[in-house]
Amino acid sequence: MDKTIAIIGAGQAGLLLAAKLLNVGYDVTLYSEKTPHEIRHGYVTSSQGLFASSLAMEREAGLNCFEQAVPDNTTISFTTADPEHHTKLNAWKGHTDSCYQAVDQRVKFSRWLDVLEQRGLKVNYQSVSKQACEKLVDDYDLVVVCTGKGELSRLFKRDEAKSYHQKPPRKLTLLYVHGLLGGDNSSGVAANFIPGVGEYFVMPGLTLSGRCHMMLFEAVPGGAFDCWDECDNNEAMLAKAKELLKEYLPWEYERCLGGITLTDEKAVIHGEFTPEIREPIATIKPGKAIFGLGDAVMLNDPITGQGGNNATRSVQIVFDEILKHQGKAFDTQWMQQTSDKCWEKNAFIIAWTNSFFEPPTEAAMYLMTQAQRHQEIADKLANAFDNPNTLAGWTESKQAIDRAVFFLKAQNKCRDKVTSFRRPLHLARARLKTRLPN
Ligand SMILES: Cc1cc2nc3c(=O)[nH]c(=O)nc-3n(C[C@H](O)[C@H](O)[C@H](O)COP(=O)(O)OP(=O)(O)OC[C@H]3O[C@@H](n4cnc5c(N)ncnc54)[C@H](O)[C@@H]3O)c2cc1C
Numbered sequence: 110m111d112k113t114i115a116i117i118g119a120g121q122a123g124l125l126l127a128a129k130l131l132n133v134g135y136d137v138t139l140y141s142e143k144t145p146h147e148i149r150h151g152y153v154t155s156s157q158g159l160f161a162s163s164l165a166m167e168r169e170a171g172l173n174c175f176e177q178a179v180p181d182n183t184t185i186s187f188t189t190a191d192p193e194h195h196t197k198l199n200a201w202k203g204h205t206d207s208c209y210q211a212v213d214q215r216v217k218f219s220r221w222l223d224v225l226e227q228r229g230l231k232v233n234y235q236s237v238s239k240q241a242c243e244k245l246v247d248d249y250d251l252v253v254v255c256t257g258k259g260e261l262s263r264l265f266k267r268d269e270a271k272s273y274h275q276k277p278p279r280k281l282t283l284l285y286v287h288g289l290l291g292g293d294n295s296s297g298v299a300a301n302f303i304p305g306v307g308e309y310f311v312m313p314g315l316t317l318s319g320r321c322h323m324m325l326f327e328a329v330p331g332g333a334f335d336c337w338d339e340c341d342n343n344e345a346m347l348a349k350a351k352e353l354l355k356e357y358l359p360w361e362y363e364r365c366l367g368g369i370t371l372t373d374e375k376a377v378i379h380g381e382f383t384p385e386i387r388e389p390i391a392t393i394k395p396g397k398a399i400f401g402l403g404d405a406v407m408l409n410d411p412i413t414g415q416g417g418n419n420a421t422r423s424v425q426i427v428f429d430e431i432l433k434h435q436g437k438a439f440d441t442q443w444m445q446q447t448s449d450k451c452w453e454k455n456a457f458i459i460a461w462t463n464s465f466f467e468p469p470t471e472a473a474m475y476l477m478t479q480a481q482r483h484q485e486i487a488d489k490l491a492n493a494f495d496n497p498n499t500l501a502g503w504t505e506s507k508q509a510i511d512r513a514v515f516f517l518k519a520q521n522k523c524r525d526k527v528t529s530f531r532r533p534l535h536l537a538r539a540r541l542k543t544r545l546p547n
Pocket of ligand 1: 117118119120121122123140141142143154155156157159235236237238255256257258259260261281283402403404405411413415416417418419420
């Protein structure tokens with residue numbers, strides 16, 4: 110614990126890493142460009158659905174501040190819609206073994222900052238520039254940059270070989286609303302895919318004013334959902350959301366009929382960015398480098414809801430590697446090896462996310478029909494969002510999918526038999542007990 114560590118950026122990666130290091134006695138200083146008050150009163154940033162493993166890491170770090178208030182999501186519904194006839198082409202709903210949650214980052218990060226300062230974390234409220242980094246690398250043994258989509262992240266060069274996108278694949282519009290009706294898919298995210306048009310995701314979450322729904326529209330550039338630029342105020346954005354749902358996803362529009370309102374005046378954002386992978390190390394001056402973590406170096410489109418989960422997975426790896434490295438210098442070799450481990454963990458997840466921007470393969474379409482037909486497959490897919498690496502190996506061909514269906518069904522039959530066998534045995538034992546004298 111003799112090393113000093115600076116973390117720049119008070120988001121999912123920076124705050125979680127700071128909490129974990131603080132808990133084990135490291136001398137950590139966090140640099141945040143915004144105060145808790147500014148974060149809380151700023152614009153929404155994300156819909157940040159975090160799955161079971163990420164939530165477990167937050168819990169372990171003592172950052173599960175919202176367990177009582179946040180909705181527990183337990184299903185994932187997937188619908189492919191016909192872009193012309195506006196009907197469902199395919200639909201399935203899977204159940205997750207553990208719940209997942211979405212807490213507004215304004216609520217979460219402002220609270221985490223307060224909690225961590227109370228626990229003794231040193232926080233400097235300033236926007237860190239490149240010049241400031243030149244000083245930080247002299248003052249600290251390790252400087253971890255977790256500045257997400259911020260300018261400072263551009264210090265890390267784009268890794269052409271690992272990057273898939275040259276331009277933004279989608280235009281994003283996010284709205285937090287109150288008043289959305291439940292409908293069939295109210296126990297988790299309802300994901301709707303409209304080929305050539307875009308996607309619409311809606312998920313129960315927690316915001317400043319309590320429980321809400323987070324609506325995310327992903328527009329294919331030039332497609333029918335790419336029509337938000339003309340909206341110049343919040344009411345126009347809300348009206349546009351309802352108009353698009355009414356036309357393209359009538360079953361989702363029905364959920365708006367109770368009357369929906371924005372949760373607050375900063376509950377809507379619209380924009381675009383190019384997802385990319387950046388090199389994890391930036392040399393700031395001879396012999397001195399900074400290390401990138403989270404969106405700063407692995408920036409993804411939210412189409413699969415994995416950015417925050419990837420950042421959380423990487424935090425765990427970086428934390429473990431810092432602990433293992435006690436006493437030694439955090440040189441570029443350590444940085445490269447640590448980043449390689451993060452890449453190893455997230456590479457498939459990133460490739461899987463990017464596959465959503467390609468026309469679906471025959472195997473992917475078959476998987477969707479099998480998920481609609483067999484609940485076991487729908488549940489397996491829903492659970493895979495916690496660790497998409499579990500999709501590798503069985504989703505790539507029809508044969509592999511068929512094998513999975515067969516195996517999962519056999520497993521369920523076996524489980525049913527064991528339970529029905531155990532039940533009479535259990536009853537017989539109970540009956541025998543009542544007959545036996547004391
Ligand atoms: C619309 C949308 C929906 C999403 N939905 C999901 C989802 O469902 N599930 C999921 O897992 N992920 C989702 N994501 C992605 C997720 O929000 C991010 O991947 C995650 O927040 C990344 O964490 P981070 O710490 O790397 O960056 P951030 O959380 O963005 O934090 C970066 C922090 O650095 C600060 N900062 C920037 N520059 C400086 C500077 N120079 N000095 C000091 N501080 C600075 C910023 O103010 C910010 O607080 C979504 C993203 C978007 C845009």
